[in-house]
Structures are given as C-alpha cells and as structure tokens.
Amino acid sequence: MDNGASSYRRFLDGDDEGIAQLVEEYKDGLILYLNRYVQNIHIAEELAEDTFFRIITGKAKFRGKCSFKTWLYSVAHHVAVDNIRRNSKGREIPLEEVQDILRDETDLERHYIRAEQISRLYEALKRIPAAYSAALYLVYIEGFSNGEAARVLHKTDRQMRNLLYRGKLSLKSELEKDGFSYEEL
Secondary structure (H helix, E strand, O other): OOOOHHHHHHHHOOOHHHHHHHHHHHHHHHHHHHHHHHOOHHHHHHHHHHHHHHHHHOOOOOOOOOOHHHHHHHHHHHHHHHHHHHOOOOOOOOOOOOOOOOOOOOOHHHHHHHHHHHHHHHHHHHHOOHHHHHHHHHHHHOOOOHHHHHHHHOOOHHHHHHHHHHHHHHHHHHHHHOOOOHHHO
C-alpha cells in the first residue's frame, strides 16, 4: 500500500478523482490531528482544507522521501503552526468537545462509560504540553510509526522516543489526578 502516493500521482497527471480519493481517505484523521493544535473543530476543518489546497496548488511538493501520509501530516503541521503564529496575539480560542460515538454498540451503559473514558483521555491530552500531545496522538491514535511521527514533527528518532516517554508519563499523571483507570483502555 502506498498511503495515497498513487492517487496523488494520478491527480498530478490530470485525474481529479485522485485528489477526491485523497480527501475522502485522509480528511477525518487530518481534522482530528489539527484539532489537537487549535482546540476548535471548525478551525481544524478550515486548516484541513488549507492543507489540501497547498498540495493541490503545488505549494507543497511530495518528493517520495517518506510515505504520502507522513508528508501530508507534515504539511498539515506547517499549516497549523502558521495559523497559531498568525493568531497568537493573545486571542483565546474557545474549547469544544469532539467525540466520535460508536453507533453499533449494543450495551448502552458500557458505551457510555467508554465514551466518558475517551472524553477524559482527550481532555487530559489537552492539558499536557502540546509537543507530548501531538506525539502521542500521531503514534497511538493515528497509527504512525515513531519514525513517521518524528518526520511530521521535525524531530530525531531519539527526540521522538523521549517525547513519547515523557508524554506517557505526563498523560498518566494527568489521568491519575482525575482518578482515571487507564488499564481498562
């Protein structure tokens, strides 16, 4: 599997269906990733659109040095950082809770408990340093390898391992403050 590289090549060769497939495949994960930075799902959606705009217009060039997904998330990282820099004049961004509820769950009580745990986990991720949160999100939620996540965040492999280690400790500490039982997840 080429993680979208062939669809992107098709788009570059003039097939608009290639970009439509990329948007369909990556938009949801990209929006959730960007939401980690801006804490506002609507702004995250706009930043995802900006990310796709950058790759459509050729402002960002895929050179094949990493997987397409890694490159796409790296472009999104730059878009998020640019947005934060533009809006960093003391303006606060309102927080919103975002949760993707599993609709097929039959046991309502178990579903509610699980949803509450996930919500508390995401809230704890918001309280730890952004670098830790981004690293944990990319590796454990998006499924990136440590190397891919390191490329997205512009870190060395060793720095990435340290971010993940410290991030897990920080997240565990935040969860324990709330009396969260993290072994159940």
